[in-house]
Amino acid sequence: MKLVVNFRGVNKIFAKGFCFDKLFWLFMFASCIGAYYEEILNVVKTYVKTKKFTYLVRRGVFFGPFSPIYGIGAVIIVLILGRNKRCVFKTFVYAMLLGGFFEYLISYLQELFLKTTSWDYSNQFLNINGRTTIPIMIGWGILGAFLIHFVYPHFSNFIESFSYKPAKLITILACILMFLNIFISWSALIRQSLRKNKVEPFTFFGEFLDKHFPYSRVEAVFNNMKESNNK
Numbered sequence: 633m634k635l636v637v638n639f640r641g642v643n644k645i646f647a648k649g650f651c652f653d654k655l656f657w658l659f660m661f662a663s664c665i666g667a668y669y670e671e672i673l674n675v676v677k678t679y680v681k682t683k684k685f686t687y688l689v690r691r692g693v694f695f696g697p698f699s700p701i702y703g704i705g706a707v708i709i710v711l712i713l714g715r716n717k718r719c720v721f722k723t724f725v726y727a728m729l730l731g732g733f734f735e736y737l738i739s740y741l742q743e744l745f746l747k748t749t750s751w752d753y754s755n756q757f758l759n760i761n762g763r764t765t766i767p768i769m770i771g772w773g774i775l776g777a778f779l780i781h782f783v784y785p786h787f788s789n790f791i792e793s794f795s796y797k798p799a800k801l802i803t804i805l806a807c808i809l810m811f812l813n814i815f816i817s818w819s820a821l822i823r824q825s826l827r828k829n830k831v832e833p834f835t836f837f838g839e840f841l842d843k844h845f846p847y848s849r850v851e852a853v854f855n856n857m858k859e860s861n862n863k
Contacts, residue, residue, distance in 0.1 A: 646796040650715065653803050654791050658710060659703035660810065661787065666702025667691050674856075691853050693817040694845070700814055705734050709776045710784055720777050727776020732760070732769035739763035743860045746825045750857050820845035821854065 647654035670690035678686045692699040713726055740763060743749055754762035823833070823841040833839045851857075 644796045645792050646794045646799045647791045647803075650711065653800070654788065655707050655710070656803060656807055657791055658784075658787065659700070659707050660698070660806065661703075662706035663692070663698040663700050663703030664696075666699040666705075667697045669702075670699060688855055689853055690856060693813045694820070694849075694853055695813045695817075698810075698813070701738060705731065706779060708734060709779060713776065713780050714784055720781055723780050724773040724777040727780070728769045728773030731772020731776060732764045735768070735772070736760060736763040746821060746857075747828075747860045748825070748857045749860050750854075752858070816841075816845075820850055821857075824850045 647657070667690060671687065674688055674690055675685060678684065678688075690699070691697065692701055709727055709730055712730065713723055739749065739751065752762050753759040753765045753768070756765050756767075758766035760766075819837070820841050823838060823845070824847065826833075826838075827842070827847070833842055
């Protein structure tokens with residue numbers, strides 16, 4: 633039963649509808665799934681090429697098994713496609729276009745601001761400027777349709793079943809920690825780019841990043857990040 637009594641004695645549902653709390657936990661869930669998907673996929677690709685099992689960390693932040701890009705993608709798809717009912721095929725088409733656009737945009741912004749790339753599909757079939765491909769967009773469409781029609785309804789009911797007061801407190805704490813995680817991680821990436829261009833730190837925070845997030849630590853987590861050829 634979803635209705636619970638909060639500390640004021642009023643029946644209240646936690647994370648009802650398309651609210652921030654529910655979308656935050658969707659973001660966390662998809663970020664975690666995305667990180668492990670990248671790592672497992674890399675193990676398979678490496679084994680096919682070398683016949684050896686090699687496990688590399690593929691994360692989007694320094695702390696925890698999270699890849700925020702997947703989380704943001706899932707939230708965007710649910711926000712845009714989850715409000716209105718439509719057939720599975722239409723959801724597939726819209727999710728395919730959204731996923732392809734999002735992947736293209738992230739690749740472009742990464743190259744623009746960090747002068748690096750984390751993927752390059754230039755040698756793959758039906759690629760679009762090396763930033764995405766039609767087959768990958770089809771994959772986005774399948775995942776989006778599966779998320780909207782099969783995963784999200786159960787996920788929504790599960791989140792809404794939590795007791796309001798403790799769930800709200802945990803959400804606030806988790807949100808603060810994840811914000812700090814992303815802020816520090818992506819600041820370290822920007823600082824890494826500045827270091828490569830011989831830019832000395834001009835704030836205490838820059839010195840902190842140089843000390844605690846040197847080249848070796850950044851490259852160990854973001855090991856698929858390569859220098860862009862279009863500087």
